[in-house]
Amino acid sequence: MKKILAIIGLIFVGLLLVITVNTLLFTSDKAVVEAAVPAKIDQDSAIKRLSRAIQFKTISHNDPEDFDYNEFLKFHDYLEKAFPITHQNLKRYVINKHSLLYEWKGSDESLQPAVYLAHIDVVPVEPGTEKEWSYEAFSGEVAEGYIWGRGTMDVKSVLTALLETSEFLVKEGFKPKRTICFAFGHDEEVSGKHGAGKIAEYLKTNGIRPAFTLDEGMMILDERLSPTKKPLAVIGLTEKGFVTLKFSVESEGGHSSMPPLETTLGILTDAVSRLEKNQMPASLKGVAGQLFDTIGPDMPFIQKVIFANRWLTEGLVLSQLEKSNGTNAMIRTTTAPTVIRGGVQDNVLPTKAYALVNFRILPGDTVKDVLAHAIKVVEDPRVTIEIHGETASNPAPVSSMDSKGYAAITKTINEMFPGVSITPGLVVGGTDSKNYIGVVDNSYRYLPVVYGPEDTKRLHGTNERIAVDAYIKMIQFYIRLMKNASGV
Numbered sequence: 001m002k003k004i005l006a007i008i009g010l011i012f013v014g015l016l017l018v019i020t021v022n023t024l025l026f027t028s029d030k031a032v033v034e035a036a037v038p039a040k041i042d043q044d045s046a047i048k049r050l051s052r053a054i055q056f057k058t059i060s061h062n063d064p065e066d067f068d069y070n071e072f073l074k075f076h077d078y079l080e081k082a083f084p085i086t087h088q089n090l091k092r093y094v095i096n097k098h099s100l101l102y103e104w105k106g107s108d109e110s111l112q113p114a115v116y117l118a119h120i121d122v123v124p125v126e127p128g129t130e131k132e133w134s135y136e137a138f139s140g141e142v143a144e145g146y147i148w149g150r151g152t153m154d155v156k157s158v159l160t161a162l163l164e165t166s167e168f169l170v171k172e173g174f175k176p177k178r179t180i181c182f183a184f185g186h187d188e189e190v191s192g193k194h195g196a197g198k199i200a201e202y203l204k205t206n207g208i209r210p211a212f213t214l215d216e217g218m219m220i221l222d223e224r225l226s227p228t229k230k231p232l233a234v235i236g237l238t239e240k241g242f243v244t245l246k247f248s249v250e251s252e253g254g255h256s257s258m259p260p261l262e263t264t265l266g267i268l269t270d271a272v273s274r275l276e277k278n279q280m281p282a283s284l285k286g287v288a289g290q291l292f293d294t295i296g297p298d299m300p301f302i303q304k305v306i307f308a309n310r311w312l313t314e315g316l317v318l319s320q321l322e323k324s325n326g327t328n329a330m331i332r333t334t335t336a337p338t339v340i341r342g343g344v345q346d347n348v349l350p351t352k353a354y355a356l357v358n359f360r361i362l363p364g365d366t367v368k369d370v371l372a373h374a375i376k377v378v379e380d381p382r383v384t385i386e387i388h389g390e391t392a393s394n395p396a397p398v399s400s401m402d403s404k405g406y407a408a409i410t411k412t413i414n415e416m417f418p419g420v421s422i423t424p425g426l427v428v429g430g431t432d433s434k435n436y437i438g439v440v441d442n443s444y445r446y447l448p449v450v451y452g453p454e455d456t457k458r459l460h461g462t463n464e465r466i467a468v469d470a471y472i473k474m475i476q477f478y479i480r481l482m483k484n485a486s487g488v
Helices: 002-025 043-054 069-082 084-089 156-172 196-205 264-277 287-298 301-308 310-321 325-331 367-378 404-416 432-436 468-485
Strands: 091-095 099-104 114-119 146-148 180-185 212-215 232-239 241-250 334-342 352-361 383-393 421-427 442-445 465-467
Touching: 002 301, 043 069, 043 146, 043 156, 043 468, 069 084, 084 156, 091 196, 099 196, 114 156, 114 196, 114 432, 114 468, 146 468, 156 180, 156 468, 180 196, 180 432, 196 432, 212 404, 212 432, 232 287, 232 404, 241 264, 241 367, 264 334, 264 352, 264 367, 264 383, 287 301, 287 310, 287 325, 287 421, 301 310, 310 325, 352 367, 367 383, 404 421, 404 442, 404 468, 432 442, 465 468
Parallel strands: 114 180, 114 212, 212 442, 232 421
Antiparallel strands: 091 099, 099 180, 146 465, 232 442, 241 352, 241 383, 334 352
């Protein structure tokens, strides 16, 4: 017995020693970069130009017939007048009538271009919420230190900031070695296939293979949102895939006073319930694991010990991450029932009903995997399962952290936001970047804006806004980035 206890004691001591050594070696490797002096821009004029841009109702809809394309064309004309230096010195292409591609030719044709993405379209204002806005949603009002309206966050501000950057740099006499392109799709909010998709086709057809693209997707989390309780810049290396499955049931109808033991709606809702209770497995492989390996050294001591020893604690880590909607979305393919239809009257048993369930697919899973999972979990021949719509897509490839593009982005973050930690991340939503798969070497997703808890509900919501100071900082960031990334 003593011998067994001694062996157990030695194992425990050895385990403790391994945990301690792993924790001590679990340190971050932060680059020391001198802060850059922000460019001096005409702030009042820049703010006015964004304010005016917000006033164009370039709203996208699921049905292309619902687009008011005149607003998009008027917006094109506005950009030409508002940014004359850019339009005199960069070549502009109108793609598929409503999207725009700008090319600023570099002096060294051996260098692959850098492409900066934004989108012209915005989401509609939810009917019935108009009066809840502090300032009208398309007013572009400048008040209380903010610019208000649809597109200030998502992402007309990026579009105008990029054009402000080219205006400033051309006027300054800057000449890039690496060609710079701006790609502005017109339907990002409804998949982007007619905007960014057509721009990507144009690049491919003309033999243009960008070194990298930079799009929206992630941002700087302030100390309240950051898991390290310190400001954290997250650069999206990939984004989740997307598929919606349709679950349909047909059975005999009849009068609700004499229902069968299992009704059409009962069969359907049971199938949906099984999917929610039997989710696809969670995993810390890939980018999610990279994120926690990067931020782990900066976390409080207990969390640091846990993340330094994921070989032992991974089950515990996953169980904790599953408890939050945000972190759960980072570690698994999510299951979200979004639509259910069936029935016409409260005393009539419906003969047909269907439900739509949306899955955001974790890198490592595929659309095919999701379909197989759904069929296995539901396991009911009375339920027909099929892919709904035309927007199904597998997760994007994971972009490299060893590229010159990634190095330029991280360097610029360090220069413009001193003291902010940087980590790779996973974008759980969708961006125009997915349309460039196979056309570009690396796609990065990052906005140079600090977000707090109060900002997350404004995105696609009521009272969308951007702080005046944050918008100016965004322009200064892009000015510095284009210098860092263009080979000069």
